[in-house]
Amino acid sequence: SNSNFTRTALELNNEPIEEFRVYPSKNQQIVVTGLVTDNTGTPLSGANIVEKGTTNGVIADFDGNFSIIVRSEDPILVISFIGFITKEQPVAGLDKLNIVLQEDSAKLDEVIVTGYTSERKSDLTGAVSIVKIDEMTDQPLGSVNEIVQGRSAGVEVLSSNSPGGNAAIRIRGFSTIRNNDPLYVIDGVPTTTGINLINPNDIESLQVLKDASSASIYGSRAANGVVVITTKKGQDGKVKIAYDGYAGAMTVVKLPRLASAAQYGEGLWQAFANDGITPSNDIYGSGSTPVIPAFLDAQNTIPSANTDWLGALFNTALVTSHNISFSSGNEASNSFFSVGYYKQDGVLKDTGFDRYTFRANTNFKLGSKVTVGENFSVSFSNNTDVNTNSLLGSPIYGAFLMPSIAPIYNINGEFTGYPLDDIQNPLGALTRNRNNEDKTLRLFGNVFAEIQLAKGLKFKTNYGLTISNFSGTNFNPTFTEPNVQRVLADLTKSEQNLLEWTFTNTLNYDTTFNDKHNLNLLGGYESIESSLETLSAFRQGFPGNDPNFQVLNAGDSGTQQNTNMKFESSLVSYFGKANYSYDDRYLASYTIRRDGTSKLANNKWGTFSAASLGWKISNEAFYKSELVNSLKLRFGWGQNGNQDIPPYVTSSGYFSNAFNSNYAIDGAQNSVFNGYIISRNSNPDLKWETTEQYNIGIDLGIMTNRLDFTLDYFSKTTEDLLLERQLAPISGGTNSSVWDNVGAMNNKGFELGANYRNDYDRELQFSAGLNMSVIRNELTSLKEGVDFVGIDAVTLHSNNFDQEVSRTAVGQPIASFYGWVADGIFQDQSEIDAHSFQNASTSPGDIRFKDINNDNVIDDKDRAFIGNPHPDLSLNLNLNFEYKNFDLTAFFRSSFGNDVYDLTRYYSDFYNLSSYNKHSRIADAWTPSNTGSSIPRLSLNDPNNNIRPSSYYVKDGTFVKLQTLQLGYNFNPQLIENFSLSKFRLYLNLQNVFTITGYDGIDPEIGLQNYSSDDRNLDIGVDRAIYPPSRTVTLGLNIAF
Amino acid sequence: CSSEFLEKDPYGQLTQEQISKEENLESLIVGAYSILNGQIDNASNAFNSPASNWSFGDVVSDDAYKGGGGTGDQNNIHQMEIFSTNPSLIDIERKWKALYEGVRRTNIAIGILNETEDISSDLKQQRLAEMKFLRGHFYFELKKIYNRIPFLDENATSLTDFKVSNTELSNEQVWGKIETDFNDAYAILPATQSQKGRPTKYAAMAYLAKVYLFQGKWDQVLTSTEDVMLNGGYSLMDNFEHVFLPENDNSPEIVFSVQQSINDGNPSNYNGSIGDRLLAPGGPRYSAYGFLRPTQNLVNAYKTNSAGLPSMDNSELTMSDNVDPRIDFTLGRPGIPYKDLGILYQADWARDLATYGPYGPKKRIVSANSPHHLTVWPYVSALNYYIIRYADVLLWRAEALIHTDDIEGARTIINNIRKRARDGNKVMTLDGSSTAANYFIEEYPAFADANEAMTALRMERRLEFAHEGHRFFDLVRWGIAEQVINTYVAAEKEIRPYLNGVNFINGKHEYFPIPQSQVDLGGTDEGGNPLITQNTGY
Structure with missing residues (x-):
């Protein structure tokens, strides 16, 4: 049940087919024709027919028919087809054969890569989701996240929607407060970065290890689950060439309707009236009704307008992808090579993402005992992006704020704005940002050697390397708009260099004794070192805004600023694993791992173990059910450690912080002295966070595995949560927190996966996949004296304009919404008088807030938890139909019970921020x-x-x-084989076909505010005008030679 | 080998041993000074903890409205302005954090200075004295804003030492500790400092005078101000306007200030007047955040009568009225040239005119023509914030003289202040042909009694120090905050309806609440009760 894990599931399932060659005629040749079907009579197009003992073979055509010339004396045909039991059929003088293949009831026996080894799927005792890559490679998917989204129970994808933008995968909820990103293991090399630089076309298989018993072998970084990715390898046989490409057009699905110039003015006049103020406004005049003037300024340069600011920001954008791969192999070596190009323009104007990928995977067999090889990829991306989902600095939210009466351009054709507010023209902001590219170059790969030391005993050594360079340019040109101007252009260049290596050595022993005992033992050692260096430089005062001035040397050297930081960390691990199975009925697995980290001081080492049991009931002699042909119970328990904290938090010293430690002690106006302050509040006693998880699962195969179910229940509890704990503010404002092990968090839930496939007649085939999850997250304790984790003031200011709307508190799910309870609208003064005191000037039409503590006054003690951003239930459904040459796919995603905090209403619904536009509501x-x-x-x-x-x-x-609707057409093999093609498929794909929701913002799927900060999980589901998801129409082509 | 592999030391960080060396210690001292301007972290919202106290001292008084883009813009400060302050407001917490950051940095420096032997004894004593001066300043600010404050000295080194009660020390004991720091500083500090950012002996004595003043220790105010006047070498500048030019921000009128700098190679210009970055007045040459807006009440206060004395009736000022010339150095009013820009201030410079009226700030706004004003974000300047200027010392003394029955002595001082306003330069029309308004200010000929003297003194402080962050604290220590603010609100709400229902409650609103997070996280005593007691009424 183990294998060299560079070989893949497909290879192992698929008997190597040698090159098909037509032999020169000898003395005897018989033409044999035949038909290959399954037991329902459905033709098996593409079945292999090989004359036994030769390399002579053909493939059945679309109708299952074949014709082969045989030359042997007693020819035997070997007929094989994926998912069916291979059959040997003597020709015995027949010239017309009807061959019926039986479905392989052991279809579940895909071999999948789990830990440092691989296992038969049927032997799994942990909770592992296998994402069916082959269902998706024929779809236009731009990233790993799109592959995973909705495809696996208990796996949630949060996405920024922007081109090449960030996404976060959450496996079984939020096991910790800080970083909940899973670990990715790509061809055996663990990584946490650069996921959107992976070319999805290069992926051969993808597994999600969800519970501790499956993931714990990856130890220290596996507490949030593991995504195991295996890239494509060369396959034995002649050179294969494949081209996959598509082009599509994207448009915005839905935008809120903001107030028109007239609606805004009428609302303003209504507000004046409600406040008893004589109406007066620099734009709308001071009459009894608001008047829209011809011009907004005294100089008559800004004509009044009725601009749809949101609509003005978006356009139809193109997406294209080209991918070509070459692969081949033979007994001594195999190789795979691909190049890919992906380009996605943003529906938000002047944003976009390009990605170039290159991959070469090869391996060589040196004799029968040694295999050496490498997997290597180079990716380069180029991204023009802007900040979104933020109340400050987002052009999308800028469009919410800019009143419709303001025109985009003044009479001179220059970007202009609204004379009464301080918002930059959002289209101007996008245009000014258009040359600001972030470039990432990433080299990722590994070299390995595997030696068979004795029968069943293999040693493997693997060296993985990540080298990544990020290079950012941010040029802010000069401009002048009413009340907003930049008189000096500035330029910031930033670089980030990451170097990480992983050195892994494993010894693996696999044996079977007494026919029934199967034992697999693994032992290993791994060390990882990571080094990150950042560098940035700034100047202002450029001679012009032309792109060719956008180098630092063109700026004023007197204004230069620079920063440079460097961080290093290391990990060492020893691990062992034992898998045992008895008679293919009883399964047991045990893992232990000991990890040491440089990030901790007095408690560097942690030991984590896991155990799981499986019982294949259907393999018992007493088991009789015909309907449920396979039945397995699984139970797992295990621990994972987490040390994902910034380096050095256990040690304190003194350093200079350019933002708050320097001072002009000599009274100078333009220079400062360097100051030192303490670097942090250190906690040398910080220790590993531990996640302990139980999992109970059942796997069912019904009707010869046409229908299979996987049901899991899990409960995971994280203790000693690693958190940057806020201190009482008496400890100051610069170092007001300390990293600590503060409490516990629990996630529990059910997951259901179901797949159905039935070839019920000759022409129409149907399959369906459904997955469902229910997850409950709760912070169960915090350290004494701390009852919630808030968002720090810096973030609150820049993202929320200082509104505290979320808290992570004991007894609540992470990032619950927090505030006053709005309990309707006061209709008259008597209702106000009868209610607890809110304000002396509270009037009919104001919101009634609930008096939570019943003290007859509404104050900050009346706040409560008012919503939960997490879904009660996630349900996803994938439907596939095939009819003759057509295939049709529909993929639905849904989420029930998740709340959204619509913070866009902060400016859009209230006139006490009167100079900004309002929503039409x-x-x-x-x-x-x-x-x-x-x-x-x-x-x-x-x-x-x-x-x-x-x-x-x-x-x-x-x-x-309805996330995806796709129609494909496969050209008949007979038609294309004249062009040496084995596949020619065209498809039309629609993404984001429709959304049914009661939410009236841009989209109810909010994602995170950002995807890298320490507190990114603390304000989930807050809508500050997100980057809208787009509807995409794509035409695609798959060709194979 | 793996144990070595797992040791990674931080880059760019000094150890305890290294920081104790003289050259590094000097930087540690600089780090303590750095917090004077309220910039506590890497964030851009030092306006929640401004050194100038524009929100804590002016907006909550009768001198200023919050301003900005509506009452919802910095709604937290709006809640402070309408006396709906609650302990959870961000400003309440960040101001506290900024001041305790000062306490912490000075305590760390004092602790290391006490231990080190790598520095000469004289220098060590002098730097210790500077740190005590700074610590005294931070505690003074805490005391006047929050009243009941926990006290930490250099012996509080670990996080557990920070769990301290705010009621353990009596009012007098807290004041006593502040006095001790300034007395210690006075004993050691030199009479002059070559580096202008460091306090002198007489700066310490002046601050001590302020500490006495806040306690009503009039005799001590007299002796300490006398020492400052005789020996400090301070003097008033000839022109009121020139006091607020960055070129003069370490002039002989300045006793102690927060040193601000811009374009100094540091990111974001956070060493400038970062706490005041929202005060940009709008118009063609400035950004228009539009915060800190003069009240009509303040504008009216500058009206003078036919004798050139404050008219005191707070009737609405018209363009033909006589006015104290300081008005047009202090605030922007329509039709009056704005600084040296060669243009008139216009009502439409003012943001959200309907809510906050036409006036704008001016005194501490630096000319857009000046190299010391930053024309790019965050629109700050290098003009120092004056914690104490000499006019302040003089008027403290005048106040003490009134309390000790020397109203003539007080009159002389008040008149000296008014004389400067009278004899100094005036705002001229754009063509320079005449003064921009009917400026008329004269000395007080006599005070009938101590009451009249006190009324004049209080008015003089208001006119001289408007928008320098002192007004609210003056009203509180005079015991007239309730009367002045509620009287002001009663009239002002007619033109500023958002003031409807605003009510200053005696015994509550004199002090701001202790931050809720301090109450929650400040620890408990053996009986499980919070160590921190909230201020009365909150």
Whole structure:
């Protein structure tokens, strides 16, 4: 059950087919024709027919027919087809054969890569999701995340939607507060970076190791689950060439309708009236009704308009992908080589992503005992992106803020804006950013050697290397708009260099004794060292805004600023694993791993173990069920360690911080003295965070495995949570936290995976895959004196404009929404008088907030948990139909019960931020004659503080999406074989076909605010105007020679 | 080998041993000074913890509105302005953090200075004295803003030492500790400093005078201000306007200030007046964040009567009225030239005119023509923030003289301040042909009694120090905050309806609340009760 893990599932399942050659005629030749079908009579197009003992072979055509010339004396044909039992058929004088192949009931026996070894799927005792790559390679998918999304129970993908943008995979919820990203293991090399630089076409297989018993062999970094990726290898046989390409057009699906120039003015006048203020506005005048002037400025340069600012930011964007691969192999070596190009323009103007990938995988067999090889990839990407999902600095939110009356251009054709606010023209901002490219070059690969030392005993040594260089350019040109200008252009260049190596040595022994005992033992040693260096430089004062001035030397050297930092960390691990099976009925596995990390001081070492048991009930003699042909129970328990914290937090010293430690002690106006401050509050006693997980699973195969079910229940508890704990503010503002082991978090849930496939008649084939998960996350304890984890003020300011809307608190799921409970609208003064005191000037039309602590006054003690961003249930469904040469795929994703905090309403619904545009919904705000409204009365003064964080902002984000609808057409083999083609397929693909949701923002799937900060998991589901998902129409082509 | 492999030392970080060397210690001292400007971390919101106290001292008084893009813009400061302050507001926490960061940095420096033998004794004593001066400053600020404060000295070295009660020490004991720091500083510090950012002996004595003033220790105010006046070498500049030019920000009028610098090679210009970065007044030459807006009440206060004395009735000022010339150095009003820009300030410079009226800040805004003003984000300047300037010392003394029945002595001082305003330069029309308004200011001929003297003194402080972050704290220590603010609100709400319902509560609003996070995380006593007691009324 073990194998050299550079060989793949497909190779192992698929008997090597030698080159098909037509032999010169000898003395005898018989033409044999025949038909290959399954037991329902469905023709098996593509079945292999080989004359036994020769390399003479043919392939059955689309109707299952074949014709072969045989020359042997007693010719025997070997007929094989993937998923069916290979059959030997003597020709015995027949010239017309009807061959019926039986489906292989051991179809589950795919061999999959799990730990440092591989296992038969049927022998798995842990919770492993196998993503069916072959179902997806014929689809236009740009990244690993798109492959994983919705394909596996318990796996959630959070995405930024931007081209080449970030995404985060969450496996079985959030096991820790900080970094919940899984570990990726690519061809045996662990990595956590550069996932969007992987060419999806290069992926042969992808497994998600979800529970501790399957993942724990990866020890220290596996607590969040492991994604195991194996890239394509050369296959024995002649040179194969494949081309996969597509081109598509993307458009924005849905944008909110913001207030028109007239609606904004009418709302403003209504607010004046509600506040008892005589209307007066520099733009709309001071009459009894707002008047839209011809020009917004006294100089008559800014004509009034009715601009759809959001619509102005987006355009139809193109996506293209070309991928070509070559592979071949023979007894001595095999090789695979691919080049890929992917280009995605942003639907948001002037954004985009290009990716160039190159991969070479080869291996050589030196004699029968030694294999050496390498897997190597080079990726280069070029990304023009902007900050989104933020109240400050996002052009998308800028378009929410810019009043519609402002035109895009002034009379001179220059970008302009609204004279009363401080927002940069968002289209101008995008245009100014268009040359700001972030480039990443990444080399990733490994070399390995495997030696068979004795029968069943193999030694393997593997050296993996990641070298990655990020190079960013950020040029801010000069411009002048009303109230916003940049008089000096500035340029920041930044570099990040990562060097990481992994050296792994394993010894693996596999034996079977007394026919029934199968034992596999693995022992290993691994060391990892990682070094990251960052460098940035800044100047301002450039002679012009032309791209050819965008080098630092063109700027004013007197303004230069630079930074440089370097971080190193290392890990050492010893591990062992034993897999035992008895008579293919009882399975047991045990893993132990001891890890040491440079990131900890007094507690460097942690030991983690896992054990699992499996029982293949259907292999028992007493088992009789015909319907449920395979039945397996699994039980697993295990621990994983986590040490994913920034380096050095266990040691404190003194350093200079260019933002807050320098000072002009000599009174100078333009220079400072270097200052030192303490670097951090260190905690040398910090220790490993440990995640302990139980998993109970059942696997069922029904109707000869046409229908299979996998059901899992899990509970995982993380103890000694690693967290940068906030200290009482008396410890100061610069170092107001300390890394500590603070508490515990629990995730529990059910996962169901079901697959159905039935070839029920000759022409129409149907398969369906469904997965479902229910996960409950809860922070179960924190350290004494701490009852919640908040978001630090820096983040709150730049992302939320200082609104605290989420808290991670004991007894609640991570990142729960927090604020006052909006309990309807006051309809008259008597209701206000009867309610707890809110404000002396609270008026009908204001929001009634719940008096949580019943002290008759509404204050900050009346805040509560008001929503949960996590779904109650995730359900995904994939349907495939094949009819004659056509194939049709529909893929639905859905999420139920997840809340969204619609923070876009902060500016959009309230006139106490009066100079910014509003949402068109304010036209329906509460007035004495429109009392049914749920939108509070408009007010410039907002004495009731309606704008405060409350459940007014919390909306249901339940949705059902038709994510993919695809129609493909395979040309008949007979038609294309004249062109030496073995495959020619065209398809039309639609992404994001429709979304059913009650949420009225851009999209209910919010993703994270960002994908790299320490507290990125603390404000999930807050909508600050996200990058909209796009609807994509793609035409694709798959060719194989 | 693996144990060595797992040892990784941080780059760019000094050890305890290295920091104790003289050259590094000097940088540690600089690091403690650095926190004076309220920039505590890498974030851009030092406006929540401004050194100038524009929000804590001016917006909550009768001198200024919050301003900005509506009452929802920095809604937290709006809540402070309308006396709806709660302990969870970000400003309440960040100001506290900034001041305790100062306490912490000075305590660390004092601790290491006490231990080290790698520095000459004289230098060691002098740097210790500087650190005590700074610590005294941070505690003084804490005391006047938060009143009930926990006290930490250099012996509080570990995080567990930071769990301290804020009621353990009596009011007098806290003041006593602050006095001790300034007395210690006074004893050691030199009379002059070649590096202008360091306090002198007389800066320590001046600060001590302020500490006495806040306690009503009038005799000590007199002796300490006398020492400063006789020996400090301070003087008033000839022109009020020139006091606020960056070129003069270490002039003989300046006793102690936060040193600001721009274009100094550090990212984001956070060494400039970063806490005031939202104060840019708009118009063609400035960004328009538009915070800190003069109230109508303040504008009216500058009206003078036919005798050139404050008219005191707070009736609405018109362009034909006589005014104190300091008005047009202090605030932007429509029709008056703005600094040396050669243009008139216009009502449309003001952001959200309907809510916050037409006036803009001016005194501590640096000319857009000046190389010391940053024309790019974050629009800060290199103008120092004056913690104490000499006019302040003089008026403290005048106040003490009134309390000790020397109203003539007080009158002389007040008149000296007014004389400068009278005799100094004035804002001229754009063509330079005449003064921009009817400036008329005269000395007080006499005070009938101590009450009249005190009224004049209080008015003089308001006019001289408007928008320098002192007004609210003056009102509180005079015991008239409730009366002044509620009177101001009663009139002002007619033109600023957002002030409707605003009510200053005596016994509560004199002090800001202790941050909720300090109450929650500040530890408990043996009985499980929080060590931190919230201020009255919150």
